Amino acid sequence: MRKRFAVWIAGWLLLVLSIPQNVFGVSFPQNGSEKTKVACVGNSVTRGYGLLFPEKDSYPAQLQELLGQGFEVENFGHSGATLLSKGHRPYIETLEYSEALKFEADIVVIHLGLNDTDPRNWPNFRDEFIRDYMQLVESFRKNNNPEIYICRMSPIFHGHPRFKSGTRDWFWQIQDAIEQVAQNSKTGLIDLHEPLYSRPDLFADALHPNLEGAGIIAQTVYENITGDFGGLRLAQVFMNHMVLQQNSPHVFFGKANAGETVTATFNGEVQTCVANASGDWKLTFRPAPAGGLYQLEVSAGKNQTILLDDILVGEVWICAGQSNMEFELKHAASASAVVSAASDENLRLLNKKGIVRPDNTKWDSTVLEKVNRLHFFEGEWKKSTPDAAAEFSAIGYSFGKMLRENLDVPVGLIQISVGGAPVEAFIDRKTLEFDPHLVDVLNNWKHNDFIQDWCRQRAATNLELTENKQQRHPFEPAYIYEAGVQSLAGFPVAGVIFYQGESNAHNAAHYQNAFPALVQSWRTAFNQPEMPFYFAQLSSINRPSWPYFRDVQRQLAQSIPxxxxxxxxxxxxxxxxxxxxxxxxxxxxxxIALSNIYNVEGFAEGGPELNSVIQKNGKVILTFLNAGRIETSDDEPVRELEVAGRDGLFSNVKAEIQGNQILINSKDMAVKSIRYGWKPFSRGNLVNENGWPVSTFRVDVPYQLKKYNYENH
Structure with a gap:
């Protein structure tokens, strides 16, 4: 670590002569014998509460190791301290505050606010928080005018006893106030939340990080006060052989050392920017024509260059879900000829596979550690070959192949699927935390009935060899999002195809809330509020809850734009x-995509959809959309069509088909409900003229389809 710092400092001294003073924040003394003094001001997280040896394990102690002998880091954390001067334990009244002022630091790092979420504090004195924080900053400035950094707070997770009663909401209000203080007082702002928010496994009590968590804080502070973010790098989504979305600006982003100029060249266009104080950079290029081949070159400093080759521009889709989306092409019916003909340089596949399947096995310590560190998914962009296609999603590959054949542009497919995974694992943490219907799924998920018992039992088997109560698993709420989807966030795509639900079929009512949250979560992540999100309804199998679940999915397709x-x-x-x-x-x-998105003629807009049900003149009349005519797939009479009267008891009925309508002779019976294919394994035989099946359904009479329409909102 010291050697790394020595190399860095040599480079820094060369660079500092050519950049404005304090671009990196750190002020090095002119006298080489003096040390740069760093004061870490804060609460129990700074003090190292819960760590076995806080003197050497707390984040200030680990920061000292990172910075090396040229620095003197002191820990001025006080457990339970509040920023608010009228709080239950104000920091400005502690001995540590007095000692921090006497220390006369060159750099002050302040991490306060967590204890202000206490109901004794924020509800009563929230209006004084910004002023109190600014006064604290000023008190250090008056002392000897050090460089001052204030921190966005480290996370408070759902296991905190006051999470739902106030802490969750007040925490984010305080985060906003901290950002305002940084603007007002012109301090540096260090984000301790983002690098830890996906790591609840590091917080046994939902508040205090363990040794590894303290190390992440130390590394984050080190990077921000030195400007050393490890040099130039692209976000991991950018790779050789990738496909970029056509008709959309091409945005490239990543990290570099603070203050460095980043230059990128793509399609003959050159763009430059300066990495900000957090090391972030982003460059936007005009949309390139569909096709390729393109090359991306990114450079920073004298000897930092990244070159990506064999890039295409076309249509990019995400293929996600659980095992039926994961189902490999080589195992599909009639796939041998498809696999053999799968060579296509303009079809690219990014198969983000898990390092291990959630089979009925016990995972070893190496796998368990990788899972905790979110190193679950692996994969690189590849050209479509028989070998690559054989191991890709059968549904995803067939979808992409058909787009390729009819759009005459490159197509890129990104697969993120985990067999057995419940929908909650695909949703981001903040959405789960703030959704009143979903927040409770986070609590003790391994023993929580929101998660299907099969999922909990399988996870228990996989995790049997760990003693870590915080051990993570791909079935855990938010995990797949954090380990996989999050790495793609901000990467423009055309849309998503999704096949999931088997692991949620035990609770259709819960899914009715969870699925819209998933769609919104992903649309927010990709910054595409109208991103197409197509999904498969569950098929037929002898599982009793599936008729209800399929009907919930049918209703969701009508209600989500x-x-x-x-x-x-x-x-x-x-x-x-x-x-x-x-x-x-x-x-x-x-x-559906070719018809609805790409406006290619000759393709079905979708399957026949029940539009209305009325009872009139002794008949119940069902009318369908997306159907020039309704027929039966086997030329036999209509099967599995049932009606119920006032007594709610269903019985089979015969029906007559006329064009796109089905007529039932109701005689003198007042029909209150009607259902079709209402069996776990349905043998319903209604299709349209294209052979596409009618969804199983249950509706009350009368019924009128009400589908979300953007024009009406």
Whole structure:
């Protein structure tokens, strides 16, 4: 570590002559014998509460090791201290505050605010927080005018006893106030929240980080006060052989040392920017024509250059879900010929595979550690070859292949799927925390009925060899988002195809809240509020809850804008949750995208959709959209159509088909409800003229489809 610092300081001394003073924040004394003094001001997180040896394990102690012998770091943390001067334990009344002033630091790092979430503090004195913080900053400035950094607070997680009763909401209000203080007082702002928010495993009591967590704080502070962010790098989503979304500005971003000029060249265009105080940089280029090949060159400083080759521009889609999306092409029905013909340099595949499958096995310590550190997914962009395609999602590949054949542009597919994963694992943490229907899924998820018992049992088997109560797992709420989706955030895409729900079918009402939260979570992550999000309805299998679940999915497709549902009940298997007819599912997704998004003629907009049900003149009349006519797939009479009267008891009825309508002779019966295919394994046979199946459904009579329309909102 010292050697690394020595190398860095040599480079810094060369660079400092050519940049404005204090770009990096650190002020080095002119006298080489003096040490740069760093005061770490804060509460119990700074003090090192809960650590076995806080004198050497707290973040200030670890910061000392990172900075080396040229620095003197002192810990002035006081457990329980509040920023508020009228709080229950004001920092300005502590001995540590007095000692911090006497220390006459060259650099002051302040991390306060966590204890101000106490109900004794924020509800009563919130209006004084900004002024109190500014006065604290000024008291250090009057002392000897040091460089001052204030910190966005480290996280408070859902396990905190007051999380829902106030802490959650007040925490974020205080974060906003801290940012305002940094602007008002012109201090540096260090974000301790972002690098820790995806690591609840480091916080046994939901508040205090362990040794590794304190190390992350130390590293974050080190980077911000020195400007050393490890040099130039691109965000991990950018790779050789990638596909960039056409008709959209090409945005490249990453990290560099603070104050460094970053220059990038793409498609003959050159752009430059300066990495900010947090080491972040971003460059935006005009949309390049579809096709390729393109090259990206990014440089910073004298000897830092990144070169990416073989880049294409076209259509980029994400293929996500659990095992039926993960289902590999080589295992699909009738796939051998498809695999053999899979060579296509303009079809690119990014298969983000898990390092281990959640099979019925016990994971070893190496896997468990990688899972905790979010190193679960691996994969690189590859050209489509028989070998690459064979191991890619059968649904995803079939979807992309059909786009390639009909759009005549490159296509890139990004797969993020984990067999058995519940929907909550795909949703970001903040969405879960603030959704009143979902927040409780975070608590003790391994023993929480919101998570299907099979998922909890399988996770328990996988984690049997760990003694870490905070051990993470891909089935954990927010995990797949944090380990996989988050790395793609901000990367423009055309849309998402999603096949998931088997691990949530035990609680359809819960899914009715969770799925819209998922869609919103991803649209926010990709900064695309209208991003197409297409999903597959569960197929047929002898599992009792599936009729209800499929109907909830049908309703979700009607209520969430820019979503479409692919019906798969006709492709199910009564005994196997992984039916092999996956190529057909991918092609149905592609038909909808080609029609609705790309406006290519000759492709189905989707399957037949129940539009209305009325009872009139002794008949119940069902009318369908996306159907020039309704027919039966086997030329047999309509099966599995039932009606119920006032007694709520359903019975089978015969029906007559006329064009896009189905007529039921109700005689003198007042029909109150009607359902179709209402069996776990449905043998319903209604299709439109294209052979696309009618979704199973249950509706009350009368019924009128009400679908979300942007024009009405």
């Amino acid at each position: 820019n979503t479409e549902m692919v019906v798969t009940s006709d492709l199910g298997d009564s005994l196997d949750v992984h039916p092999r007819q996956k190529i057909e599912v991918g092609e149905r997704f592609a038909n």
